[in-house]
Amino acid sequence: MINKLTEKIKKTNAPVVVGLDPMLSYIPDHIKTAAFEKCGETTAGAAEAVWQYNKAIIDAVYDLIPAVKPQIAMYEQFGLEGMAAFQKTVDYCHEKDLVVIGDVKRGDIGSTSAAYASGHLGKVQVGSKLCSGFGEDFATVNPYLGTDGIQPFIDVCKEEKKGIFVLVKTSNPSSGEFQDRLVDNRPLYEIVGEKVAEWGSSCMGDSYSYVGAVVGATYPEQGKILRKLMPKAFILVPGYGAQGGKGADLVHFFNPDGLGAIVNSSRGIIAAWKQEKYQAKGIAPENFADASRLAVEDMIEDIASAL
Amino acid sequence: MINKLTEKIKKTNAPVVVGLDPMLSYIPDHIKTAAFEKCGETTAGAAEAVWQYNKAIIDAVYDLIPAVKPQIAMYEQFGLEGMAAFQKTVDYCHEKDLVVIGDVKRGDIGSTSAAYASGHLGKVQVGSKLCSGFGEDFATVNPYLGTDGIQPFIDVCKEEKKGIFVLVKTSNPSSGEFQDRLVDNRPLYEIVGEKVAEWGSSCMGDSYSYVGAVVGATYPEQGKILRKLMPKAFILVPGYGAQGGKGADLVHFFNPDGLGAIVNSSRGIIAAWKQEKYQAKGIAPENFADASRLAVEDMIEDIASAL
Numbered sequence: 363m364i365n366k367l368t369e370k371i372k373k374t375n376a377p378v379v380v381g382l383d384p385m386l387s388y389i390p391d392h393i394k395t396a397a398f399e400k401c402g403e404t405t406a407g408a409a410e411a412v413w414q415y416n417k418a419i420i421d422a423v424y425d426l427i428p429a430v431k432p433q434i435a436m437y438e439q440f441g442l443e444g445m446a447a448f449q450k451t452v453d454y455c456h457e458k459d460l461v462v463i464g465d466v467k468r469g470d471i472g473s474t475s476a477a478y479a480s481g482h483l484g485k486v487q488v489g490s491k492l493c494s495g496f497g498e499d500f501a502t503v504n505p506y507l508g509t510d511g512i513q514p515f516i517d518v519c520k521e522e523k524k525g526i527f528v529l530v531k532t533s534n535p536s537s538g539e540f541q542d543r544l545v546d547n548r549p550l551y552e553i554v555g556e557k558v559a560e561w562g563s564s565c566m567g568d569s570y571s572y573v574g575a576v577v578g579a580t581y582p583e584q585g586k587i588l589r590k591l592m593p594k595a596f597i598l599v600p601g602y603g604a605q606g607g608k609g610a611d612l613v614h615f616f617n618p619d620g621l622g623a624i625v626n627s628s629r630g631i632i633a634a635w636k637q638e639k640y641q642a643k644g645i646a647p648e649n650f651a652d653a654s655r656l657a658v659e660d661m662i663e664d665i666a667s668a669l
Numbered sequence: 670m671i672n673k674l675t676e677k678i679k680k681t682n683a684p685v686v687v688g689l690d691p692m693l694s695y696i697p698d699h700i701k702t703a704a705f706e707k708c709g710e711t712t713a714g715a716a717e718a719v720w721q722y723n724k725a726i727i728d729a730v731y732d733l734i735p736a737v738k739p740q741i742a743m744y745e746q747f748g749l750e751g752m753a754a755f756q757k758t759v760d761y762c763h764e765k766d767l768v769v770i771g772d773v774k775r776g777d778i779g780s781t782s783a784a785y786a787s788g789h790l791g792k793v794q795v796g797s798k799l800c801s802g803f804g805e806d807f808a809t810v811n812p813y814l815g816t817d818g819i820q821p822f823i824d825v826c827k828e829e830k831k832g833i834f835v836l837v838k839t840s841n842p843s844s845g846e847f848q849d850r851l852v853d854n855r856p857l858y859e860i861v862g863e864k865v866a867e868w869g870s871s872c873m874g875d876s877y878s879y880v881g882a883v884v885g886a887t888y889p890e891q892g893k894i895l896r897k898l899m900p901k902a903f904i905l906v907p908g909y910g911a912q913g914g915k916g917a918d919l920v921h922f923f924n925p926d927g928l929g930a931i932v933n934s935s936r937g938i939i940a941a942w943k944q945e946k947y948q949a950k951g952i953a954p955e956n957f958a959d960a961s962r963l964a965v966e967d968m969i970e971d972i973a974s975a976l
Contacts, residue, residue: 383781386795394796403796435781439788440795441802445752467777469811471841474690474742481746488693488747489701489710495748504776506813507839508846532814534778539815543860545850550857553850 363499363524364567364574364596367461368621370428376662377621379463379598380423380654381628382451383433384412388633390647393418409443412436415650416451419632420458422651423658429461431598431626452498463598464498467529469511476514483526484518500525502576502598505554512561516573520565525572525596528561530554530588533578533601551584552591559592570596570622577615579607579625586614589622597623603630603661609668616669625665631657670806670831671874671881671903674768675928677735683969684928686770686905687730687961688935689758690740691719695940697954700725716750719743722957723758726939727765729958730965736768738905738933759805770905771805774836776818783821790833791825807832809883809905812861819868823880827872832879832903835868837861837895840885840908858884858891859898866899877903877929884922886914886932893921896929904930910937910968916975923976932972938964 371377386394389411397411420430432455437448455462468478480486481495503515503526515526531541531551541551555575562571574596577585581601589597597615601607602625615623634640634657635650645653678684693701696718704718727737739762744755762769775785787793788802810822810833822833838848838858848858862882869878881903884892888908896904904922908914909932922930941947941964942957952960 385780385784398796403798403800405793405795405800405802408793408795408800433777433781433784435775435777435784435788439784439793439802440800441788441804442749442752442756444788444802445749449749467775467811468742470740470742470774471839473692474740477740477742477746481742481748481751486712486715486746488712488715489705491710493710493712493715493747495712495746495751497748504774504811504813506811506836506847507841508843508848510841510843529813532778534814534817536815536817539864540813540857540861541815543852543857545852545857550847550850550852554847557846 363461364570364572367428367596367624368567368570370461371621371624374426374428375666376427377624377665378427378658378661379429379431379624379626380427380631380658381431381433381626382416382419382632383436383628384415384632385436386411388629388636389415390635390650392648405440405443408440409447412444413447413450417454418651419654420454422655424458424460426655426658426662427460429463429624430455431463431465433465433628449496452496461500462498463500463502463527464496465502467502467504469504469507471507472510472514475511479515479518483515483524484522500527502527502529504529505557509557516561516565519572525574527574527576527598528554528558530558530575531577531581531584533580533605533607537578552587555588555591558595562592562595566594570594574598576600579611580605582611582614589614589617593617599623599625603627609664612665613668620669627661631661670768671877671879674735674903674931675875675877677768678928678931681733681735682973683734684931684972685734685965685968686736686738686931686933687734687938687965688738688740688772688933689723689726689939690743690935691722691939692743693718695936695943696722697942697957699955712747712750715747716754719751720754720757724761725958726961727761729962731765731767733962733965733969734767736770736931737762738770738772740772740935756803759803768807769805770807770809770834771803772809774809774811776811776814778814779817779821782818786822786825790822790831791829807834809834809836811836812864816864823868823872826879832881834881834883834905835861835865837865837882838884838888838891840887840912840914844885859894862895862898865902869899869902873901877901881905883907886918887912889918889921896921896924900924906930906932910934916971919972920975927976934968938968
């Protein structure tokens with residue numbers, strides 16, 4: 363799957379992932395009204411609104427981008443109905459041949475991580491049959507529990523040719539509280555980054571490993587260091603756009619081959635219709651997906667001009 | 670909810686939580702056969718088997734214990750159908766007036782953690798209505814992203830009078846890989862433990878905080894230190910039984926008031942019917958839930974004799 367991701371990035375010339383993190387406040391009223399009329403002001407109604415919104419955005423942008431990253435929390439907040447919308451979104455993105463990065467940030471002790479890995483990336487044995495769970499292509503994983511929380515994901519990645527992105531240095535303001543603490547005079551995120559490189563060496567694709575890392579666009583200096591510590595790890599870069607990261611901040615997340623990083627934008631793309639910039643171009647709420655397409659094009663240009 | 674948990678522990682005299690972590694291999698054949706006949710060898714069949722198994726165990730033990738801890742990964746591995754079994758389990762435990770600790774180990778940046786907190790512990794606004802998600806009473810939370818990943822959970826806990834257990838020192842063998850690294854000559858888990866005490870001070874129940882901690886029974890020395898660092902935090906203690914923790918290891922996880930810790934056992938209870946010890950007492954697979962009851966009684970006695 364890392365090979366497919368790399369190929370698709372080259373083909374689209376877009377190291378870009380669209381974050382499908384639908385908040386109800388991003389969704390135009392006409393979508394919500396129709397969903398609530400159909401299913402009520404219930405979690406089923408919310409899930410229907412999320413799904414219709416996602417579908418329109420996917421239809422508008424899928425040919426421009428290699429990958430999407432649905433943030434499962436935004437679905438999980440609506441309970442079972444929300445999870446069904448997550449599944450529909452994953453499946454629809456696969457129909458459009460997009461690489462799907464499940465932003466699930468799971469991680470637990472061995473046998474439990476194995477269950478998460480099966481449920482999101484692999485298959486599970488039921489009687490004589492092998493069954494699929496949610497079926498994403500990549501998952502984000504939390505490293506706090508150490509190697510025996512990560513290894514079951516790696517085992518499934520090898521078996522299924524899928525991948526993970528391990529949280530190393532996250533984009534949020536208080537990420538430094540633990541991640542920056544000095545261990546042997548080096549910040550913890552470097553120690554984790556070295557582990558990512560070590561874990562990844564056992565499962566290499568053609569140029570990059572099945573084991574990637576999450577490093578926030580909001581921390582470009584740290585990105586530069588981590589890029590060198592983990593030369594074969596693809597870096598998933600959140601924090602671009604709404605969180606403050608700019609194209610110019612991203613240069614050092616990439617390798618000299620122009621690859622090695624994929625930059626996520628969520629709100630900046632999926633809620634672009636709410637920005638004055640796109641409203642000034644004549645985007646009405648009914649054409650929200652057109653704004654998402656324009657925003658993807660702008661993001662690709664911003665990153666290309668920076669590299 | 671921390672007050673309810675404390676009251677129920679006093680009433681049952683059992684600082685014990687039963688981990689509802691159903692692996693298909695734990696479930697007796699007659700349950701699986703019936704479920705697969707009804708729903709096929711599918712994720713729906715697996716979910717039905719899990720639900721019937723859980724229900725029988727809950728019916729057999731609910732009067733002995735204050736709380737259960739379903740491990741969501743074991744449901745999530747079966748995709749949407751598994752999540753439906755998780756929801757049924759949570760709801761049924763509430764019917765039996767059990768405190769439900771969702772072992773979900775979620776954690777993300779601010780707005781995303783807020784969505785997880787709403788989905789598991791709180792409510793979400795849909796149009797003019799407030800809707801519930803999965804509706805557990807407590808959730809386990811991963812601290813790697815720092816305060817702004819934890820604060821949204823605390824906000825929901827205050828609003829809903831619910832609680833969290835933050836991962837501090839986990840029970841698995843490689844937990845030390847990052848958690849034990851020295852920061853200013855102290856292991857990282859102590860730094861996290863201090864933060865737990867700080868976070869918890871803003872949301873106190875009668876004697877204990879809404880913010881608790883996870884510390885593995887497999888690390889009794891660390892438990893002793895952490896007990897003192899976080900005097901008002903309830904400690905959720907995994908790793909008892911199948912993972913190797915014994916009653917005698919648990920003494921220092923408790924405060925002098927005899928409270929402050931709740932010990933989880935999963936496999937040791939729910940798969941007790943597979944142990945020779947209980948088979949020798951005449952337990953047949955059809956009476957698996959009776960073995961779970963005996964195992965709960967034995968666990969309560971083991972802990973009581975150690976304290």
